[in-house]
Amino acid sequence: MRRAVFGAAPIGLVALAVLLLVGPGLAAEVDEEEVRRIAAGLRCPVCQNLSVADSPSEMAKQMRQLIRERLAAGVRPEEVVAYFTEKYGEWILLAPKPEGFNLLVWTLPFAGLLGGLVGVLLVVRRWSRRPAPAAEAVDPAYRERIKAELDRLDGS
């Protein structure tokens, strides 16, 4: 049964249907890409793990509007971000600022990769120098079969 929304719908439910609507665009043209870029870096406070850009929540919408207004008023993007960190703390940044202790999270992955690479290279070098262990340690028939298969793979 379909009917118009203003019919006899249960009041409690429809009351939830929020009335507030954001007014039409502002006077100055704002680069929407810039708004989105800033919003994508901020964590939506009422959501769990969405950015202000992605969240469909009311609060995120208000924050996007605020970003838009600030940019229209000529505030620089860094200052807009700074405003939010001042109010909510570092928590609101979806990527921790690469400074101080936070550098750890930014550099460790790459340091790990680099260190690991060096490690792998060292192991590989040791292995390639190490004289082949007594070949008979491996079942000769098995080895033969592998070799045959490999040749087939390479050759086909």
Added chain:
Amino acid sequence: MSWRRLWIPLSVLPLLGLLAYGFRTDPRAVPSPLVGRPAPPFTLTLFDDGALRLDDLRGKVVVLNFWASWCYPACYEEAPVLEEGWRTYQDRGAVIVGIDIQDTEEGARRFIEQFGLTFPNGPDPRGKISIDYGVYGVPETFFIDRQGRIRAKHVGAVTAPLLRERLEALLEEPA
């Protein structure tokens, strides 16, 4: 086992320790950086007409409560407490101000009527005030001293003992 290889199992201990530490923290409780700083000024358009400027309340102790009519049960629990506090403390120089956020006017008015709230209440239609106070959700309550500085923030329903304790302490301080 060669003792030198003990590091293999032991290497996971720091991570396990960190996770165990996680039990002691609440991921939802994020401390506000605003505590100790001057309260951001605002002008609130009240539901029963008129406006309220925070600056006009300088010299008084202000309890700033962010709420919404859909915030059940916490906001419903604290509403009578706040009203009671307002009646008890308004003569001693304390003001309770309610800011209704992310809500419908209809729902908000019904909420105010239901609890017979008499302290000043107004909506924050564009979310400006709530963002300025770094509000995450409702209810959140800020305690502002006579100098207009934020002294404490409380997340969740305000209880009568908490309100009394905070207000008494702030009212003791000289203007």
Added chain:
Amino acid sequence: MIPEIGFAAITVALALACYGTGAGALGAARHRPALVASAQHAAVGIFVLLAVAMLLLVYAFLTFDFSVRYVASNTNRGTPFYYRITALWGALEGSLVLWTWMLAGYTLLVVAFYRWRQREAYPWVLAVLLGIMAFFLLVMTVPASPFQRLDPIPVDGRGLNPLLEDTGMITHPIFLYLGFTGFTVPFAFAMAGLIRGRLDEAWITVTRRWTVLAWYFLSMGLLIGGWWSYHVLGWGGYWAWDPVENAAFMPWLTATAFLHSVMIQERRRMLKVWNLLLIILTFSLTLFGTFLTRSGIIASVHSFTQGTIGAFFLAFIALVLLFSLSLLAWRADRLRGQGELDSLISRESVFHLNNFFHVGVTFTVLLGTVFPLLSEAVRGVKVSVGEPFFNAVSIPIFLALIFLMGVGPMIAWRRASWAGLKRNFLWPVAIGAAGALVFFLLGVRHALALLTLGLVLFVAATMVHDFWRGTRARMRAGRGPVGAMADLALRQNRRYGGFVVHQGVLLVALGITGSQVFSVRTETSLRRGESIEVGRYQVRFEGLEAEEKSNHFLVTGVFTVANDRHVMGRMSPGKKFYPQEQQPIAHVAYRSGWREDFYLVLGDFSRDGQLATVLAMVNPLVSWIWLGGVVITLGTALLVLPGRRRDA
């Protein structure tokens, strides 16, 4: 009465699991077949008892037995029939029942397959599996009983989390749990090998199909989870690097590394310790996922419940890690691989790199996921680590992995010759470069997108090239082209099944690139009759409709949509208002296409139906991600076929 029977079933199952663990281990250590047989019976008993418990719980759901707390908090009288069944795994307690039941099912398969074939390892495998089940059963009896009574009995239940009222919820957890529990079997075999000190390749060859299937289920679980997020959460995305998504992703990464590195061990007997480490890590990470979801230590969309359960899981993770790693350290002497690498330019070294990058991403994801805790512990400051971080750090590694995906399967074992390299890679490199150039000339200026496109084309070309050469060789032997291809694919089903899976992964990569880089979105308020343009689409707002459903109230906006060529018809995104939820739940509307999806989300609206906000998105190539899932399914099927060429 029914809940008491259910609880009794679980308690008895726990007793059986404890007994079985002991009997299996003792029987294995002392070579007492009778003890092992009794452990076997215990396993069968657990399976049956858990099936009974599950059926009782379903029965409680179907009859709205709100005296059971789990039922009362996950359904109400309005919950539709199917979701009353899926509510079984709608929250922690029931999920655990399902999970353990699956584990018991896997255990029975192990009993059926390996009782005679792996006589030596089998008792230990059984003991380990039963021990793991004992833990889950303990959790189900003490901190998270699904049959806990509620007093007084409420008139109506709280209702299922509305986000879970979706078809994705029927399949997503099933696949995910099948994947998670599936890795328990190779883990148990690895442990059996370590305990016995017999560390040959047996456990790997025996469990290869288990690993592949578990990997497959986990992959599907992740993809279906993405699809669910895409069409339920109403933000137009499918992956948010949420801690719990990460928690499911990490075992997938280590499992992928494992799938590749076991090939090296099978062929070259290298990486023995490494493979054991990977399976230990994979299994522990599956536990870690549940721990993160349920402990509430990290805020996430999935943190539905909290309680003491986290402590149980952490203790068990600690036990598993310390026990298995100590075993590994103890046996490490016997684990010297026949390390022997002839050249840096060889398949072995490419596989080493592959593993290394997979583990690198795992480490990054783990670090990012727990870093907020670390920051709080060290600095006392709460920080967030989200999408921008994970994207920035992991994308380069993923691109490197795609590149290796092209090189690895083609490059020669041991030592690649220049001639071989040229023969294998000249054309694919040319095709990749040419493809990137064409897209550049077509106006694509996004460097990362171009790089991905080039790499994907390169990898696809290596596979086509290889398959073509194989087919041609067989055609020369007088076969028709179709026969030659089928013969090739079936004869070397492991190799070509792997290729097909790789193609599926490439499709997923393309879909992600397209939708991340070229997505367009607009959010505006429209009056009735007004229209907006988004990309090549025109959307006109026609009005609002409302409908009362069994357990919610649905308001839909009606929009007519046309693209640059023709009218596409009506789309009706809506909002669902559930009495038990403060916030309405989005009901998105979208049209999928090969080229792009057109995606609408209804925002706020005025009550008189004259005004509505709408979020319109054009998401290119998203459907390729789901298509990739289908291709991965086909590839896995080919991969696990009993090959005509016997497995090594």
